[in-house]
Amino acid sequence: MTVEPTIRLETDHGPEDRRRAGGRSKWVRLRRQGRAGYLRFRRRLPRLIRSDEIWLVVLAGIVGIGAGLIVAAMIGVSRILHLLLFATYSGDVSGAAYIDPVRIVCVPIVGGMLMGLAGLILSRRRRTAIVDPVEANALHGGRLSIKDSLVLIGQTLISNGFGASVGLEAGYTQGGAALASGLARILQIRRADMRTLVGCGAAGAIAAAFNAPLTGAFYAFELIIASYTIGALAPVVVASIAAVTVTHLLTTPLSFDIGFAGAFSASDYVLVVVIGIAAAVLGILIMGGVAFVESLFRASRIPHWLRPAIGGAMVGGMGLITPTVLSSGHSALHVGLDATFPPLILLMMICLKSLASAVSIGSGFRGGLFFASLFLGAMLGKLVAWVWVVAFGLQTPPLIIAVIGMSALATAVLGGPLTMSFLALETTGSLPLTIAVLTASVVSSITVRRLFGYSFTTWRFHLRGEAIRSAADIGWIRELSVGRMMRRDVRTVPSDLALSEFRRKFPLGSSQRVVLIDEAGRYAGIVLVAHAHGPEIDVETVAELALNPKDVLLPQMNIRQAASLFEASKSEELAVVDDRATLKVLGLLTEQYALRRYNAELNSRSRDTATV
Numbered sequence: 001m002t003v004e005p006t007i008r009l010e011t012d013h014g015p016e017d018r019r020r021a022g023g024r025s026k027w028v029r030l031r032r033q034g035r036a037g038y039l040r041f042r043r044r045l046p047r048l049i050r051s052d053e054i055w056l057v058v059l060a061g062i063v064g065i066g067a068g069l070i071v072a073a074m075i076g077v078s079r080i081l082h083l084l085l086f087a088t089y090s091g092d093v094s095g096a097a098y099i100d101p102v103r104i105v106c107v108p109i110v111g112g113m114l115m116g117l118a119g120l121i122l123s124r125r126r127r128t129a130i131v132d133p134v135e136a137n138a139l140h141g142g143r144l145s146i147k148d149s150l151v152l153i154g155q156t157l158i159s160n161g162f163g164a165s166v167g168l169e170a171g172y173t174q175g176g177a178a179l180a181s182g183l184a185r186i187l188q189i190r191r192a193d194m195r196t197l198v199g200c201g202a203a204g205a206i207a208a209a210f211n212a213p214l215t216g217a218f219y220a221f222e223l224i225i226a227s228y229t230i231g232a233l234a235p236v237v238v239a240s241i242a243a244v245t246v247t248h249l250l251t252t253p254l255s256f257d258i259g260f261a262g263a264f265s266a267s268d269y270v271l272v273v274v275i276g277i278a279a280a281v282l283g284i285l286i287m288g289g290v291a292f293v294e295s296l297f298r299a300s301r302i303p304h305w306l307r308p309a310i311g312g313a314m315v316g317g318m319g320l321i322t323p324t325v326l327s328s329g330h331s332a333l334h335v336g337l338d339a340t341f342p343p344l345i346l347l348m349m350i351c352l353k354s355l356a357s358a359v360s361i362g363s364g365f366r367g368g369l370f371f372a373s374l375f376l377g378a379m380l381g382k383l384v385a386w387v388w389v390v391a392f393g394l395q396t397p398p399l400i401i402a403v404i405g406m407s408a409l410a411t412a413v414l415g416g417p418l419t420m421s422f423l424a425l426e427t428t429g430s431l432p433l434t435i436a437v438l439t440a441s442v443v444s445s446i447t448v449r450r451l452f453g454y455s456f457t458t459w460r461f462h463l464r465g466e467a468i469r470s471a472a473d474i475g476w477i478r479e480l481s482v483g484r485m486m487r488r489d490v491r492t493v494p495s496d497l498a499l500s501e502f503r504r505k506f507p508l509g510s511s512q513r514v515v516l517i518d519e520a521g522r523y524a525g526i527v528l529v530a531h532a533h534g535p536e537i538d539v540e541t542v543a544e545l546a547l548n549p550k551d552v553l554l555p556q557m558n559i560r561q562a563a564s565l566f567e568a569s570k571s572e573e574l575a576v577v578d579d580r581a582t583l584k585v586l587g588l589l590t591e592q593y594a595l596r597r598y599n600a601e602l603n604s605r606s607r608d609t610a611t612v
Contacts, residue, residue, distance in 0.1 A: 074153065086100075092331035177224070211244060314363075319356075333406075353379075373412070576589055
């Protein structure tokens with residue numbers, strides 16, 4: 001009897017191995033099912049957000065938590081840098097009682113050298129400026145670069161940590177907004193919701209920075225979203241509250257509490273108006289000073305990488321006179337609100353801090369003027385109060401006048417009257433003081449708009465050539481370009497074509513218009529077919545019938561520029577050329593079609609805004 005040998009495959013190692021293989025395959029199936037479920041949820045989420053606003057609120061809460069973590073981390077890093085570099089334990093170097101003079105001079109210079117080195121490296125890798133939340137919401141539908149935002153946060157920490165006269169709020173808002181924008185892009189939600197989430201990120205950052213949820217919320221409405229809607233209220237407020245809660249758990253927020261139970265008389269409001277005007281003038285001088293310092297550095301032809309070090313040396317020199325010029329000025333504000341300074345000291349601190357802020361930003365340091373404007377406004381309020389006491393007498397405590405000046409100057413720089421009014425309300429809990437702050441802030445805002453026309457945020461865009469007055473969404477107007485709207489199937493003929501030949505090639509009804517080109521292939525005008533067939537027309541060539549030979553559109557023009565050119569040329573159709581030098585015909589655009597597209601897009605944006 002012959003026994004057949006048992007053949008066993010190499011992959012078959014017994015029941016135990018088969019059981020393990022079955023377990024692995026089950027795990028693989030679970031992973032695939034989980035990934036498929038995640039992808040289905042991700043595809044459905046944009047529709048869920050649009051149909052049920054609770055999902056947007058949930059995302060806003062997540063963004064607020066992230067913004068709070070960013071603020072807490074930046075506060076911690078800043079305090080560590082001040083402790084290591086300036087040997088101060090106050091959390092912010094500007095309020096320190098004593099700092100080694102050598103550190104005051106050398107640390108800002110070293111920080112400037114680091115900023116110059118970073119700028120030199122970045123200039124070789126990128127050609128465009130970093131987009132901030134206001135510009136992102138105005139031009140790019142809320143899209144922000146995570147990588148660029150991390151760079152800006154790092155530069156802001158270096159600038160503030162090494163003593164430059166700038167605040168951290170630019171890094172706060174950039175980080176919160178970039179987190180929101182990145183999450184929105186991953187989930188592929190619509191443009192209007194992305195803009196709202198970017199506002200939620202900025203709101204959470206400011207709320208966490210000042211321990212003031214309403215302040216953060218209205219910062220987003222006034223400066224980042226540039227509109228207020230009922231649909232956006234819940235997400236923005238939830239993001240602010242979540243950010244404040246997280247920051248409370250991780251660190252001590254940079255906040256201040258001022259009690260006031262008094263009232264303002266009618267005569268006190270004269271002083272309030274005066275403070276608003278004075279704050280507006282100082283704000284204009286600060287913003288103009290930044291531009292002036294930048295122009296001086298450009299005219300000096302000092303290399304870009306060396307400018308921050310020179311600016312740091314100048315700030316360090318001013319720091320030898322008073323350390324209040326260093327860093328954001330938050331600790332100096334705490335000290336200055338409670339202290340009593342002679343008027344000359346107040347004037348000196350205002351001048352030095354304003355100059356230090358202008359030099360810091362103008363020389364290339366990164367940061368904001370929010371905290372600096374609060375300190376400067378408080379000192380301005382105390383100075384105006386002293387003058388008012390001498391001239392007319394004053395019943396209201398100078399500390400309260402300082403709060404009004406603080407809010408008015410911050411409004412002049414930032415352009416957010418309601419933001420500063422809610423900061424006063426959350427800081428003092430006094431409704432009469434909040435009304436006075438709102439009055440001064442409105443006066444300051446109107447004065448700045450009448451005399452200067454910009455806040456510091458939009459002024460920086462103006463210096464770069466961007467015509468942005470707020471974060472209102474105008475990016476879709478730029479995206480609706482002539483190149484996207486034009487017709488490319490354009491019929492062309494030589495400009496020296498005989499009229500009879502033209503009529504033979506283009507009988508009535510065959511086409512509405514034909515573009516003429518010269519012997520070099522350049523645009524030479526437009527001929528209307530109906531006009532060329534008119535019984536009164538008696539010309540040799542169609543060149544004599546050419547319309548608008550000089551008026552052309554370029555593909556990069558937006559709808560507003562095209563509409564203006566249609567109106568100026570009194571024409572219903574214009575040719576699109578590559579540029580004004582070669583005049584190569586690319587297409588044709590009619591006024592009727594352009595306006596129809598514009599109205600369709602405008603209605604679409606209006607519907608999106610109405611549902612937010």
